[in-house]
Amino acid sequence: MQPTDEELVSAYLDESDEQAFRQLVERHQDRIFGYLMGMVKDRAVANDLFQETFERVIKAMHGERGSYDRQGQWLSWVMSIARNAAIDHTRKQKKWTDVPQDEDDGRSFWDTLEDDSPYADEQLHRAEQREWLDEHIEQLAPEQKEVLLLRQETDLTFREIAELQDVSINTALGRMRYALKNLRKMMEASDETALVGTIDT
Amino acid sequence: MDDRLRLIRYLYDEEVDESALARRLSDDPDLYREYEELAATKRALDDRPARRPDAAVVDQVVDQARTAAPPSEDRPARAPSHAWARRLQPAGAALALLLVIGLGWWQGDGTSDGPAADAAAPGALDGAPRQAPTTAQTRSSDADAIPAWDDGEELIRIQRRIDRLQARSAPDRWGSLQRVSRP
Numbered sequence: 001m002q003p004t005d006e007e008l009v010s011a012y013l014d015e016s017d018e019q020a021f022r023q024l025v026e027r028h029q030d031r032i033f034g035y036l037m038g039m040v041k042d043r044a045v046a047n048d049l050f051q052e053t054f055e056r057v058i059k060a061m062h063g064e065r066g067s068y069d070r071q072g073q074w075l076s077w078v079m080s081i082a083r084n085a086a087i088d089h090t091r092k093q094k095k096w097t098d099v100p101q102d103e104d105d106g107r108s109f110w111d112t113l114e115d116d117s118p119y120a121d122e123q124l125h126r127a128e129q130r131e132w133l134d135e136h137i138e139q140l141a142p143e144q145k146e147v148l149l150l151r152q153e154t155d156l157t158f159r160e161i162a163e164l165q166d167v168s169i170n171t172a173l174g175r176m177r178y179a180l181k182n183l184r185k186m187m188e189a190s191d192e193t194a195l196v197g198t199i200d201t
Numbered sequence: 202m203d204d205r206l207r208l209i210r211y212l213y214d215e216e217v218d219e220s221a222l223a224r225r226l227s228d229d230p231d232l233y234r235e236y237e238e239l240a241a242t243k244r245a246l247d248d249r250p251a252r253r254p255d256a257a258v259v260d261q262v263v264d265q266a267r268t269a270a271p272p273s274e275d276r277p278a279r280a281p282s283h284a285w286a287r288r289l290q291p292a293g294a295a296l297a298l299l300l301v302i303g304l305g306w307w308q309g310d311g312t313s314d315g316p317a318a319d320a321a322a323p324g325a326l327d328g329a330p331r332q333a334p335t336t337a338q339t340r341s342s343d344a345d346a347i348p349a350w351d352d353g354e355e356l357i358r359i360q361r362r363i364d365r366l367q368a369r370s371a372p373d374r375w376g377s378l379q380r381v382s383r384p
Contacts, residue, residue, distance in 0.1 A: 016270040022263045029259060030251040037252050050254045054262040058269045130249040152246050157215055173206040177239070180209075184242045 005074040013061060025054065028075055032082050034153035038145070039086040041138060049089055053082040076160045079150070083164060136186040144179035147172055204229070208236055212243055298356075305359040308366075 003011070003023070011020035032053065036046040057078055061068050068077060137145055143165075150161045162172040204225055210216040226233045 012266065012270065016267075018263055018267040018270065021266040021270075022259070025259055025262055030253050033254045034252050047254050047258045051258055051262060055265060058262075058266050062269055127250065129245075133245060133249055148246075151213060158210060158213070170202065170206055173202075173209045176209050177205060180239045180242045183246075184238050187242070187245065 006072055009061070009068075009074055024074070028078065031075070031154040032078065035079065035149050036082060036086055038134070038137060038149040038153060040089060041134070045089065049082070049085045053078065053085045056081045056085065073160070075154070076156055076164065079154050079156060079160075080164050083146075083150075132190070133183075133187075136183055136190070139186060140179050140182055144175045144182065147175040148179040148183075151176060204232055205235065208232065208239065212236075212239055302356065302359060305356075305363050308363060 003020075005024060005027075008020040008024045008027075011017040012024070029050075033046060033050050036049045036053075037043065040046050040049065057068075060081070068074070137148060140148065146165070147161055150156050150164065151158065156164070158172045158176070159169055162169040165172065204222070207216055207222055211219065211222050216222055226236055
């Protein structure tokens, strides 16, 4: 049976068990990093923000800066810190949108073609699909984009998202609804354009 | 809450009353159409591969966590219960010995003319079969109560006194019980 987040937090804080901390980070890295990537659209920046988030987390867990009250919601607490780090960054950059999107994983197009096995094809297709969707997500209104990223990437509940954004749960749900509907429209429009392009060629 | 907002919760498995919403979906074609569109979009989002940070970044984070945590030998031991038990063992043994001595002393005084004797007397008269063992059994069991490793003169003397007093009072109590139980 897997230890809970709180058990791992206790093992780290009470017994200085760094492996417990590693387990916590590895358990949630996709969620936290996925959210950060969605917010900043730059892998190098997302890596920096991931590290910065955990610098703050570690300090707060040791009571140096802020505090963690061990109320059983470690991930949503970490996400609030990650969100602040992302907001600080975007404020500094003064751009919520229009961030370059071609530095996603630091690999060139030719690098992605070095393996032509079916599995690599599948991976490439999924990576392209992801990139295509990310471009659409980027065009959403900032508050819709953030709710969508928080729900899709981090798996926080709508109630937790509402608390994080300091809005009512209905507002969070409404933003999510519009995010999904707008995304749908963009995808359909994009499909039609692609179809027209195919016919033209 | 509006059905369209509940639909969003339903999509993400957060809706509590799923059966009611399922009924609404079957009754309202517009709502059902919206559900299908939203579900298709969500599926596309779910299919995206996960993204994770560079392994080196995770290693750096863990290094920071190790540096921030005080070394385990510097922090106070985490109250291992067996250590406490080990520390309390001598105190517990001393307390048990004192208890035995105290009980013996109190019972010895009480049986002869103290309040305990007064309390025991009515029990003997009602004939309740609660103190049935014979004198010999009582003596042997009481003798067993003395730990084999404890040969303190004072304890043996007190135990002998208890035996004497019990032997003196037991036949009367047993006799009265026998008389009461006979038809």
